[in-house]
Amino acid sequence: MTLATAASTLVCCIGNDLVADDGVACRVFERLQALELPGSPRVEQVGVGGLDLLELLTGAEGSLVVVDAVQFGAPPGTVHCLDWQDLPAARGMAVSAHAIGLRETVEVGKVVCPDKLPSRIVLVGIEGRRFDELGGAMTPETAAAVDTAARRVRDLLFTFEQEAEVDE
Amino acid sequence: MTRTIRIDPVTRIEGHAKVFLELDEDGEIASAGLVVNELRGFERILVGMAAEQMPLVTARICGVCPTAHHLAATDALEHAAGVTPPPAAKLLRELMYMGHLIHSHTLSLFVLQGPDLIMGLDADPAVRNIVGVVQANPDAAKKALRCRSLGQKINELVGGRGTHPVTSVAGGITFELDDSRHKMLSGWADETLALLSELVPLAKGLLLQQIELHPALMADWIVPAWSLGTVKDGRISMLDGPLRAVDEAGNTRLEFPAEAYDGHLEESVIEWSYMKQVHIKDGDRHHEYRVGPMARINVGGTYGTPLADAELATLRELGGQPCHAVVLQTYSRLIELLYAAERAQEILRDPALGGPTRVPVQFTGGRGVGHVEAPRGTLIHDYEIDDQGLVRSANLIVATQQNYASINRVIAQAAASHVLGKADDAALLNAVEFGIRCFDPCLSCATHALGEMPMEIAITRDTQVVRRITRAD
Numbered sequence: 001m002t003l004a005t006a007a008s009t010l011v012c013c014i015g016n017d018l019v020a021d022d023g024v025a026c027r028v029f030e031r032l033q034a035l036e037l038p039g040s041p042r043v044e045q046v047g048v049g050g051l052d053l054l055e056l057l058t059g060a061e062g063s064l065v066v067v068d069a070v071q072f073g074a075p076p077g078t079v080h081c082l083d084w085q086d087l088p089a090a091r092g093m094a095v096s097a098h099a100i101g102l103r104e105t106v107e108v109g110k111v112v113c114p115d116k117l118p119s120r121i122v123l124v125g126i127e128g129r130r131f132d133e134l135g136g137a138m139t140p141e142t143a144a145a146v147d148t149a150a151r152r153v154r155d156l157l158f159t160f161e162q163e164a165e166v167d168e
Numbered sequence: 169m170t171r172t173i174r175i176d177p178v179t180r181i182e183g184h185a186k187v188f189l190e191l192d193e194d195g196e197i198a199s200a201g202l203v204v205n206e207l208r209g210f211e212r213i214l215v216g217m218a219a220e221q222m223p224l225v226t227a228r229i230c231g232v233c234p235t236a237h238h239l240a241a242t243d244a245l246e247h248a249a250g251v252t253p254p255p256a257a258k259l260l261r262e263l264m265y266m267g268h269l270i271h272s273h274t275l276s277l278f279v280l281q282g283p284d285l286i287m288g289l290d291a292d293p294a295v296r297n298i299v300g301v302v303q304a305n306p307d308a309a310k311k312a313l314r315c316r317s318l319g320q321k322i323n324e325l326v327g328g329r330g331t332h333p334v335t336s337v338a339g340g341i342t343f344e345l346d347d348s349r350h351k352m353l354s355g356w357a358d359e360t361l362a363l364l365s366e367l368v369p370l371a372k373g374l375l376l377q378q379i380e381l382h383p384a385l386m387a388d389w390i391v392p393a394w395s396l397g398t399v400k401d402g403r404i405s406m407l408d409g410p411l412r413a414v415d416e417a418g419n420t421r422l423e424f425p426a427e428a429y430d431g432h433l434e435e436s437v438i439e440w441s442y443m444k445q446v447h448i449k450d451g452d453r454h455h456e457y458r459v460g461p462m463a464r465i466n467v468g469g470t471y472g473t474p475l476a477d478a479e480l481a482t483l484r485e486l487g488g489q490p491c492h493a494v495v496l497q498t499y500s501r502l503i504e505l506l507y508a509a510e511r512a513q514e515i516l517r518d519p520a521l522g523g524p525t526r527v528p529v530q531f532t533g534g535r536g537v538g539h540v541e542a543p544r545g546t547l548i549h550d551y552e553i554d555d556q557g558l559v560r561s562a563n564l565i566v567a568t569q570q571n572y573a574s575i576n577r578v579i580a581q582a583a584a585s586h587v588l589g590k591a592d593d594a595a596l597l598n599a600v601e602f603g604i605r606c607f608d609p610c611l612s613c614a615t616h617a618l619g620e621m622p623m624e625i626a627i628t629r630d631t632q633v634v635r636r637i638t639r640a641d
Contacts, residue, residue: 107299
């Protein structure tokens with residue numbers, strides 16, 4: 001193993017499993033436990049994203065994969081895979097402190113803790129539809145995408161490993 | 169004819185925080201409101217669960233205020249079982265809670281008020297956001313984020329786990345504090361107070377500057393209402409003591425233990441929203457009221473710690489007592505930050521912290537009501553528990569519900585001064601967003617990766633939507 005491959009990957013699944021489709025990343029987290037993942041990443045689950053993500057970084061991570069429910073306007077169950085730079089910027093100001101977008105979080109991190117930011121940050125986003133029902137069930141299409149999303153994470157990790165080997 | 173639109177269940181999940189303004193025949197604001205999400209589904213899923221699960225399950229309602237739910241649930245269970253936790257357990261809970269308060273208030277101030285204060289209320293929304301704040305003042309941003317981390321560290325060390333605390337149980341706390349952890353906690357509390365001694369004057373200066381630049385903040389943004397908060401022995405209290413309600417003029421009108429809440433607080437369904445609103449019932453009259461830091465200050469005496477009380481005196485000079493200036497809620501949050509850090513230090517110096525932390529508990533059936541002053545205001549948990557120790561019914565009253573009538577009134581006031589006779593959409597959005605932000609409401613926290621839901625304002629007339637306004641337009 002070289003230093004390049006030793007740089008670890010953090011997979012962070014964000015969601016509230018009590019709130020319908022917001023729980024989809026929690027299901028992906030469970031699926032990931034059952035899969036054999038390349039490069040032995042650290043897999044974590046958190047309730048809300050935003051600035052808390054920065055707290056999870058140790059500075060040793062080469063890559064960060066964020067798994068979360070999204071609303072990009074695609075059909076429910078669509079799995080998106082995007083670099084953080086390609087995420088749409090928040091348009092207006094927040095009216096609630098509950099969440100800051102991944103893009104904004106990374107931009108904040110670049111100023112306050114540049115040394116801790118991994119060089120690669122990717123979002124695996126699962127399109128959901130039902131987000132306002134505490135105790136509500138997941139949309140069937142979203143629930144059906146859990147396996148796909150978990151496999152996308154595994155494939156991403158595999159790519160990271162291969163790239164690291166090429167760099168050797 | 170005046171009618172308010174119903175929100176179609178199919179369209180409510182488009183990823184917008186929805187505000188509606190209903191105009192009457194003369195084009196005046198007839199009603200206005202923020203459409204928010206429901207909590208009732210959650211109360212249903214608690215039914216049939218074991219009572220001792222409540223502190224763990226309810227902490228997962230919200231990733232932002234888990235500790236408030238964790239402790240309200242514990243308090244409710246102890247009332248149901250008729251036990252009193254040992255003094256050391258009470259102190260550890262309070263310490264955990266001070267960490268939570270530091271974490272939560274720092275986030276509110278930094279994310280919600282920071283952009284208005286540092287960039288200025290008139291700044292372009294493209295830069296008047298958290299990224300703009302951090303780039304404009306990296307040093308203060310680093311300190312604010314460190315402060316927030318320290319609050320979270322205190323909360324986690326005492327709460328036993330990351331996001332969702334686990335150590336508070338009916339009967340006490342599951343561990344006793346050892347010397348090494350005590351030392352770590354003391355270091356964190358000291359560091360927090362040192363950071364705040366720089367950050368609070370900075371934030372206060374910026375706030376006063378905005379007030380000077382915008383006289384309307386102290387002239388027009390005044391929303392008189394009753395206030396509800398917890399007091400104990402004449403002091404503002406977070407976890408212990410009866411609830412007190414004062415009227416618009418500051419006269420104490422009611423004081424009652426939390427378990428009597430349903431005799432004084434009345435929930436009602438609104439046609440256009442999924443959130444029930446709550447009024448204080450006084451005889452046959454119903455009064456709109458507020459909860460949260462400013463309401464606590466309006467009902468209570470003092471915090472009882474020197475730095476917080478010194479700032480409290482300044483706030484009262486500035487805004488009066490009771491204070492109804494929406495913008496000064498920011499100041500009240502700064503005061504509570506100081507209080508939380510000072511109180512954490514006090515607790516850590518208290519010899520009683522070292523005593524036993526747990527008494528045995530048995531559920532033989534009955535009702536338990538618990539409450540805490542959550543960062544955003546009074547939070548009540550009410551459970552009916554059967555003789556098997558299972559929850560038979562549950563009712564939760566959260567802060568945003570109680571502030572809801574005031575939030576909607578602020579929206580109507582903001583809209584009345586910006587909509588009528590004008591067509592400046594940006595000014596309207598600014599005014600409405602600013603008003604809502606001052607309350608720091610709990611909205612849906614879904615779709616984290618995309619950040620906060622953008623806001624949409626729908627202006628309706630005679631049930632027809634005549635205009636929709638969003639930032640994207």
